[in-house]
Amino acid sequence: MKIPFRYIVRNLAVRKLTTLFTAAGMGMVVFVFAAVLMMSNGLKQTLVQTGSKDNVVLIRASSQTEVQSGVSRDQASIVEANPLIAVGRDGHPQVSKEAVVLITLPKRSSGIAANVVTRGIQPVGLALRPQVQLIEGRLFRPDSNEVMVGKAIADKFTGAGLGESLRFGGREWRIVGIFDAGKTAFSSEIWGDRDQMMQAFRRTMFSAVIAKLADSDHFDQFKAAVENNRQLTLEAKRETRFYADQSEQIALFINVLGIAISIIFSVGAMIGAAITMYSSVANRIGEIGTLRALGFQRSSVLAAFMLESMALALLGGVMGLALASTLQFLSLSTTNFQTFSELAFTFELSPAITIQSLLFALIMGLIGGFLPAIRAARMKIVDALREA
Amino acid sequence: MLLFFVRMSFRNAFRHRLRAALTTLGIVVAILAFGLLRTVVDAWYAGVDAASDARLVTRNAVSLVFSLPLAYKDRIRQVEGVQTVAWTNWFGGVYIDESNFFPQFAVDVPTYFSLYPEFVFEPNQYHDFLRDKRGAAVGRKLADRFGWKVGDVIPLRGTIYPGNYPFVIRAIFEGRQRNTDTNIFYFHWGLLNDRLEQLAPGRSNRVGAFVLGIDDPANAGPVSVAIDREFKNSLAETLTETEKAFQLGFVAMLQTVVDAIKLVSYVVILIIMAVVANTMAMSARERTAEYATMKALGFTPGVIRTLIALESMLLVTVGASMAILLTGPVVAAFAKPVSAFFPVFNISVETRLLQLGGAVAIAFMSALLPAWQAGRTKIVDGLRKLV
Numbered sequence: 001m002k003i004p005f006r007y008i009v010r011n012l013a014v015r016k017l018t019t020l021f022t023a024a025g026m027g028m029v030v031f032v033f034a035a036v037l038m039m040s041n042g043l044k045q046t047l048v049q050t051g052s053k054d055n056v057v058l059i060r061a062s063s064q065t066e067v068q069s070g071v072s073r074d075q076a077s078i079v080e081a082n083p084l085i086a087v088g089r090d091g092h093p094q095v096s097k098e099a100v101v102l103i104t105l106p107k108r109s110s111g112i113a114a115n116v117v118t119r120g121i122q123p124v125g126l127a128l129r130p131q132v133q134l135i136e137g138r139l140f141r142p143d144s145n146e147v148m149v150g151k152a153i154a155d156k157f158t159g160a161g162l163g164e165s166l167r168f169g170g171r172e173w174r175i176v177g178i179f180d181a182g183k184t185a186f187s188s189e190i191w192g193d194r195d196q197m198m199q200a201f202r203r204t205m206f207s208a209v210i211a212k213l214a215d216s217d218h219f220d221q222f223k224a225a226v227e228n229n230r231q232l233t234l235e236a237k238r239e240t241r242f243y244a245d246q247s248e249q250i251a252l253f254i255n256v257l258g259i260a261i262s263i264i265f266s267v268g269a270m271i272g273a274a275i276t277m278y279s280s281v282a283n284r285i286g287e288i289g290t291l292r293a294l295g296f297q298r299s300s301v302l303a304a305f306m307l308e309s310m311a312l313a314l315l316g317g318v319m320g321l322a323l324a325s326t327l328q329f330l331s332l333s334t335t336n337f338q339t340f341s342e343l344a345f346t347f348e349l350s351p352a353i354t355i356q357s358l359l360f361a362l363i364m365g366l367i368g369g370f371l372p373a374i375r376a377a378r379m380k381i382v383d384a385l386r387e388a
Numbered sequence: 389m390l391l392f393f394v395r396m397s398f399r400n401a402f403r404h405r406l407r408a409a410l411t412t413l414g415i416v417v418a419i420l421a422f423g424l425l426r427t428v429v430d431a432w433y434a435g436v437d438a439a440s441d442a443r444l445v446t447r448n449a450v451s452l453v454f455s456l457p458l459a460y461k462d463r464i465r466q467v468e469g470v471q472t473v474a475w476t477n478w479f480g481g482v483y484i485d486e487s488n489f490f491p492q493f494a495v496d497v498p499t500y501f502s503l504y505p506e507f508v509f510e511p512n513q514y515h516d517f518l519r520d521k522r523g524a525a526v527g528r529k530l531a532d533r534f535g536w537k538v539g540d541v542i543p544l545r546g547t548i549y550p551g552n553y554p555f556v557i558r559a560i561f562e563g564r565q566r567n568t569d570t571n572i573f574y575f576h577w578g579l580l581n582d583r584l585e586q587l588a589p590g591r592s593n594r595v596g597a598f599v600l601g602i603d604d605p606a607n608a609g610p611v612s613v614a615i616d617r618e619f620k621n622s623l624a625e626t627l628t629e630t631e632k633a634f635q636l637g638f639v640a641m642l643q644t645v646v647d648a649i650k651l652v653s654y655v656v657i658l659i660i661m662a663v664v665a666n667t668m669a670m671s672a673r674e675r676t677a678e679y680a681t682m683k684a685l686g687f688t689p690g691v692i693r694t695l696i697a698l699e700s701m702l703l704v705t706v707g708a709s710m711a712i713l714l715t716g717p718v719v720a721a722f723a724k725p726v727s728a729f730f731p732v733f734n735i736s737v738e739t740r741l742l743q744l745g746g747a748v749a750i751a752f753m754s755a756l757l758p759a760w761q762a763g764r765t766k767i768v769d770g771l772r773k774l775v
Binding site for chain 1: 406407410411413414417418420421424425428449450451452453454480482486545546547548550590621623625627637640641642643644645648649652655656658659660662663665666667669670674729
């Protein structure tokens with residue numbers, strides 16, 4: 001015989017202020033917990049979505065990032081000749097040889113300089129990245145000092161708006177367009193003409209080579225062909241993998257820090273729940289006696305109080321999660337310390353995070369409510385009724 | 389009278405042993421967590437705090453990734469106010485695998501270490517390091533982390549500079565102050581340059597950054613401007629700032645994360661305020677009848693309020709003192725696992741003071757509502773509950 005759920009919920013409604021306080025404490029913990037997961041999820045989403053599965057990024061072996069890599073013209077030509085690479089409509093292999101440099105720009109909000117990725121490309125570079133859409137202005141003209149900037153850069157950096165000019169590499173670069181690459185790392189980049197950039201920065205080598213495979217399944221063959229070739233000192237990664245690897249450390253860092261904080265906090269919240277439930281038991285000794293006298297089992301009383309504590313926690317969890325979901329409208333940017341460059345990302349809520357946060361809340365309720373519920377269940381009927 | 393107050397509050401505070409214990413535990417956790425979070429934020433700024441205003445850093449104006457020609461050193465030295473010019477390159481090598489990250493710099497040894505008196509060497513070890521071109525000097529913290537000893541060979545795999553670089557540890561240096569970062573690996577810039585001359589002549593004789601000693605820290609501004617003017621419109625324009633500002637630039641990179649931690653550390657105090665206020669509200673509600681009795685006996689509302697306030701302050705005092713005592717050992721326990729991220733991990737005086745401040749805030753806030761409610765209790769209502 002179970003105690004009806006309505007009775008449990010009504011008990012919470014009796015002491016509104018106490019219930020609210022306790023739920024708010026738990027809600028804050030869930031908020032922090034969810035926010036951390038959303039942050040690292042947002043980072044991962046940004047970097048995973050950046051790449052396409054068909055594209056392969058080639059950088060100098062063990063250089064880790066495009067900025068540190070160097071690929072000579074001879075090596076790039078050898079790669080280009082590989083028969084596994086897709087051929088475009090113009091009959092040329094779909095290979096983009098790019099120059100990637102970092103420049104410092106001051107942020108609009110703080111005036112503090114941050115490192116921004118500047119990518120020199122040729123038209124084929126655009127063809128390999130269909131997710132890049134022009135939203136304002138026009139594309140830069142080949143072989144000119146024109147550039148286009150990603151949306152996150154235009155929004156967040158001083159002098160990076162349409163029609164303005166940036167000065168780097170000893171030249172003025174006119175911004176003629178703004179592009180949006182959705183929630184990808186490209187939205188935090190500046191794109192311009194490759195050869196002009198290489199001249200300005202006095203580079204003789206490309207930074208990276210991006211090749212589109214005719215058949216995505218042939219990646220392993222392609223990788224073997226590149227990495228076993230004695231003339232090449234390159235490593236090949238799928239573009240998706242390449243960008244995912246770049247977010248690994250910062251996502252791990254945020255996760256470790258955040259989860260540690262959440263766990264420390266949850267102790268506080270569980271204590272809050274335990275105190276609330278203990279007093280709830282103390283206030284209702286007479287009721288407990290009555291319930292037992294009516295023939296409800298000890299186990300039913302235990303379950304009722306456990307459920308009450310969990311309902312309390314769930315209320316907190318929903319409150320915290322509701323608050324955390326409003327974070328999705330915020331856009332953050334930080335420096336990814338693996339690539340040393342600016343990266344804009346958002347808080348991303350996912351069904352998995354929703355479930356994890358609510359589970360986290362329920363576990364808090366379970367642990368916090370356990371001892372008080374045991375106490376309620378162990379009462380002797382006679383003593384309990386005498387109290388009433 | 390005062391003694392009466394204290395005794396009364398004390399008895400009341402610990403009347404519900406379990407509840408008092410739980411509340412105290414909650415306060416301990418909160419203040420401890422707060423102290424820990426503040427220490428993390430401090431550790432973040434440790435590099436900035438340890439940096440000097442008397443040293444300048446000159447780097448490529450485009451960004452740190454670009455180098456400067458070594459030839460600049462003579463022109464920099466001629467700038468009024470510059471005394472010493474040292475130079476350094478970030479090596480960014482990998483020791484066994486990426487997870488063993490630690491900073492490695494190729495430096496011009498004699499000039500560089502003359503600028504950094506905070507690194508303390510044994511004279512004969514320093515001498516060995518100076519003489520051996522394949523030698524390396526490592527900080528005490530780093531040596532302890534991997535159990536290295538003088539004479540060990542440490543192989544590093546270059547990422548920015550391809551190739552394998554075996555080094556022999558010739559010196560292990562100590563930090564002069566508690567906040568000196570000794571999680572660093574130094575070797576001879578000359579060795580790196582020789583390798584580049586052979587492999588990639590185009591990349592040789594380039595410097596990542598110049599570190600300058602100046603005669604008077606007050607001149608940092610004009611000297612920086614003079615240096616940058618010297619190289620204006622050249623192929624590699626420079627950006628010169630104090631070492632402190634330079635370090636601050638790194639902290640600013642992860643500003644978002646630092647701000648989040650700061651915010652969270654205050655949220656934890658708020659949570660616990662809610663918990664303690666809740667406890668106090670409960671005990672006040674339970675004792676409405678008692679307050680009414682006291683009022684009927686002629687105690688003024690003020691006295692009753694004071695009693696309740698004292699009660700919560702007692703709980704908080706016990707919890708806070710425990711937490712403040714515990715912070716030291718807990719931080720010490722955390723210092724080792726996070727040493728790769730935060731080579732300097734100490735509790736600052738400011739953190740201690742803020743912990744006290746937090747405790748006072750919790751006590752005050754948690755006493756406010758119940759004290760006010762109890763003071764307002766009407767005798768009649770209160771006594772009605774006694775039936």
